[in-house]
Amino acid sequence: MDELLAIGEFAARSGLSAKVLRSYAAAGLLVPAAVDPWSGYRYYAPGQLPEARLIRLLRQAGIPVGEIAAFLREPRPEQLQHWERELDREAAARRRALAEARGALGTLARSPGSPAALAGSPAGQDGGMAMVTLAAGSATDRGRVRESNQDSLLVSPPLFAVADGLGGHRAGDVASQLAIETLRDRFSGPPGTEALATAVAEAGRAVWQRADSDPALEGMGTTLTAVVVLEREGQVRLAVANVGDSRAYLFQHGQLSLLTRDDTVVQALIDAGEIEPERGRTHPQRSLLTRALGMSPVVEADISVPAVTGSARLLLCSDGLTTEADDDQIAAVLAAAERPDDAATALVRLANDNGGSDNITVVVVDIAADPQAQ
Numbered sequence: 001m002d003e004l005l006a007i008g009e010f011a012a013r014s015g016l017s018a019k020v021l022r023s024y025a026a027a028g029l030l031v032p033a034a035v036d037p038w039s040g041y042r043y044y045a046p047g048q049l050p051e052a053r054l055i056r057l058l059r060q061a062g063i064p065v066g067e068i069a070a071f072l073r074e075p076r077p078e079q080l081q082h083w084e085r086e087l088d089r090e091a092a093a094r095r096r097a098l099a100e101a102r103g104a105l106g107t108l109a110r111s112p113g114s115p116a117a118l119a120g121s122p123a124g125q126d127g128g129m130a131m132v133t134l135a136a137g138s139a140t141d142r143g144r145v146r147e148s149n150q151d152s153l154l155v156s157p158p159l160f161a162v163a164d165g166l167g168g169h170r171a172g173d174v175a176s177q178l179a180i181e182t183l184r185d186r187f188s189g190p191p192g193t194e195a196l197a198t199a200v201a202e203a204g205r206a207v208w209q210r211a212d213s214d215p216a217l218e219g220m221g222t223t224l225t226a227v228v229v230l231e232r233e234g235q236v237r238l239a240v241a242n243v244g245d246s247r248a249y250l251f252q253h254g255q256l257s258l259l260t261r262d263d264t265v266v267q268a269l270i271d272a273g274e275i276e277p278e279r280g281r282t283h284p285q286r287s288l289l290t291r292a293l294g295m296s297p298v299v300e301a302d303i304s305v306p307a308v309t310g311s312a313r314l315l316l317c318s319d320g321l322t323t324e325a326d327d328d329q330i331a332a333v334l335a336a337a338e339r340p341d342d343a344a345t346a347l348v349r350l351a352n353d354n355g356g357s358d359n360i361t362v363v364v365v366d367i368a369a370d371p372q373a374q
């Protein structure tokens with residue numbers, strides 16, 4: 001028994017406690033190499049250490065003991081990929097639910113000081129009550145051609161955003177999610193253009209740094225269109241930030257107006273008068289971007305602050321909607337849909353019905369002036 005390790009030593013060297021080792025043995029995992037028939041003492045072979053290390057890592061990843069036992073009987077790398085995908089799916093589902101919870105929070109009955117009353121609104125600064133309420137809905141879809149959805153979205157009243165990731169394999173996915181998460185985390189202080197510009201700049205830096213530090217993600221980038229609904233002394237304004245070709249629109253009185261300017265080669269050609277604006281939507285090079293987060297260490301977003309009078313419907317979308325549907329079709333859906341969620345779902349369906357050539361992501365926000373507060 002010289003070369004065998006007593007359970008205490010094996011525990012110390014494997015990082016698994018004796019108690020855990022006993023429970024694993026009961027499940028058929030890491031069964032001791034020998035058991036002293038007199039003392040009941042358990043001994044392990046040094047050759048079992050790599051397996052112990054693997055089991056410890058899988059447990060750290062949250063894999064149930066039973067699944068690990070099955071895996072070790074027939075270890076295949078594809079199983080690890082399968083677990084990774086499951087993890088991604090679970091995280092995505094939880095993230096979606098949280099995003100929806102944020103939207104639902106925005107639709108709660110307004111009460112003074114409640115976060116539902118235009119969360120973070122400067123209304124408190126002038127002592128007044130919130131005079132607008134926000135209700136948001138969103139939808140995102142892979143479309144009918146692409147193999148994965150690399151768009152991401154944010155519904156976190158009063159901040160809303162969409163991002164459309166660029167880059168092969170999973171890189172675009174990583175870029176758009178990282179931009180959205182950084183935007184959400186770094187948007188702080190009094191809501192306004194400065195807070196928005198700072199958060200967008202931080203998002204750009206985060207994407208650049210990640211792309212720069214991981215060779216598998218080299219060249220990744222993302223668009224980002226973000227809007228903050230601001231209210232001050234009864235006036236509503238939107239802080240709109242844009243990089244790339246996702247868009248923000250305002251829909252009011254049956255009219256759809258574009259709040260952003262695409263950072264595309266085609267838009268530059270339109271501006272130069274070299275092609276007709278109507279041709280832009282179907283131009284073969286319409287998705288060639290002149291600017292995106294991740295393209296360079298510092299990207300400054302275009303920021304505008306349009307005023308909103310009365311109630312309105314705000315739309316944020318990735319180019320998967322605007323390449324498949326024209327303004328009239330989009331306006332018709334926005335006019336017909338009752339709730340923001342219905343509008344978002346219907347717009348995704350419209351894009352898919354028209355071909356669904358790209359990922360489609362839509363955030364719809366109803367900005368309702370509250371007559372009782374006036």
Ligand code: MN
Binds near residue numbers: 164318319320358359
């Ligand atoms: Mn796209």
